[in-house]
Amino acid sequence: MFVKRVLLLAAVLMLVVVMVACSSKLPQKAVSPGGEAVMSATEVSAVAAGSTPAATAAAPASGGATASPMAEASLSQAAVASPTATPAASHVPSATAAPAAERIVPRTDKLVMIDPGHQRVGNNEPELVGPDTRETKAKVSSGTVGVRTKKPEYVLNLEVSMLLKAELLKRGIPVTMTRETHDVDISNKQRADMANDEGAALVVRIHADGDSSASTKGFSVLYPSPSQGATKPIAAESRQAAGLLLAGLQQSTGTKGRGLSARDDLSGFNWSKVPVALVEIGFMTNPEEDELMSDAAYQQKLASGIADGIEQFLNGK
Numbered sequence: 185m186f187v188k189r190v191l192l193l194a195a196v197l198m199l200v201v202v203m204v205a206c207s208s209k210l211p212q213k214a215v216s217p218g219g220e221a222v223m224s225a226t227e228v229s230a231v232a233a234g235s236t237p238a239a240t241a242a243a244p245a246s247g248g249a250t251a252s253p254m255a256e257a258s259l260s261q262a263a264v265a266s267p268t269a270t271p272a273a274s275h276v277p278s279a280t281a282a283p284a285a286e287r288i289v290p291r292t293d294k295l296v297m298i299d300p301g302h303q304r305v306g307n308n309e310p311e312l313v314g315p316d317t318r319e320t321k322a323k324v325s326s327g328t329v330g331v332r333t334k335k336p337e338y339v340l341n342l343e344v345s346m347l348l349k350a351e352l353l354k355r356g357i358p359v360t361m362t363r364e365t366h367d368v369d370i371s372n373k374q375r376a377d378m379a380n381d382e383g384a385a386l387v388v389r390i391h392a393d394g395d396s397s398a399s400t401k402g403f404s405v406l407y408p409s410p411s412q413g414a415t416k417p418i419a420a421e422s423r424q425a426a427g428l429l430l431a432g433l434q435q436s437t438g439t440k441g442r443g444l445s446a447r448d449d450l451s452g453f454n455w456s457k458v459p460v461a462l463v464e465i466g467f468m469t470n471p472e473e474d475e476l477m478s479d480a481a482y483q484q485k486l487a488s489g490i491a492d493g494i495e496q497f498l499n500g501k
């Protein structure tokens with residue numbers, strides 16, 4: 185009798201085990217064509233995965249030279265943002281493995297595009313300043329130059345932009361760049377199109393200023409004018425982002441700067457369909473500020489302050 189009971193119990197247990205095994209296998213098989221990892225992954229990885237084709241698609245329009253920095257940016261973004269998509273990469277932390285302090289935790293699925301202003305060689309071909317004007321401007325100028333450092337603006341812009349990129353990635357914010365080298369040929373409209381194609385949550389353009397007076401100095405943040413028809417849909421959010429960027433810079437540098445400025449004459453604004461702001465980090469025509477902007481510690485302050493503003497903007501969205 186006892187033996188029979190044990191056998192019966194064993195049989196029931198086996199049946200349960202088989203049923204559990206089957207039921208856990210079935211759904212896995214059912215969703216596997218769609219990719220379980222993709223379905224259950226965070227929205228961040230969806231953005232990261234989605235940005236790769238967009239970047240590839242944008243490459244022909246923006247010239248072959250841009251393909252490599254874009255692809256690079258997408259790759260680094262994917263590495264940070266989608267741990268489930270790259271199980272082979274052992275350095276990518278899993279959701280539970282590493283201690284919290286060492287992990288890069290994606291805080292947002294909102295992609296930020298950084299546009300380091302200008303490039304080694306400007307392009308003076310005319311380009312429409314916006315979709316609702318016949319006015320044209322040079323596709324992209326070569327920018328200003330440091331009165332004391334003799335550094336071209338495009339070099340300084342990229343230095344600060346790369347620090348900003350690192351700062352954002354450290355905070356788990358997905359980043360893509362319009363350029364990571366000087367040898368590109370990307371017009372200001374094309375830079376805006378890149379952000380539109382990627383569906384960026386915010387574009388931050390990094391520039392440095394120049395003036396006829398050597399005494400003019402200080403950072404400022406530009407945003408699309410709300411009176412400009414083409415940028416009406418993004419004006420309020422852009423203005424909000426600009427305010428947060430300015431506050432971040434004021435905090436990190438301990439200086440007031442020159443404030444905010446609404447602009448309706450910038451192609452990079454007028455072609456944008458996503459919120460955009462432009463940081464003029466200071467005046468290269470002011471000898472002291474020119475030197476300061478090439479100081480490593482000050483550059484890091486600029487990057488941290490801008491990143492603080494970006495993070496606050498994203499958190500508020």
Ligand SMILES: [Zn+2]
Nearest residue numbers: 301327391392
């Ligand atoms: Zn500039």
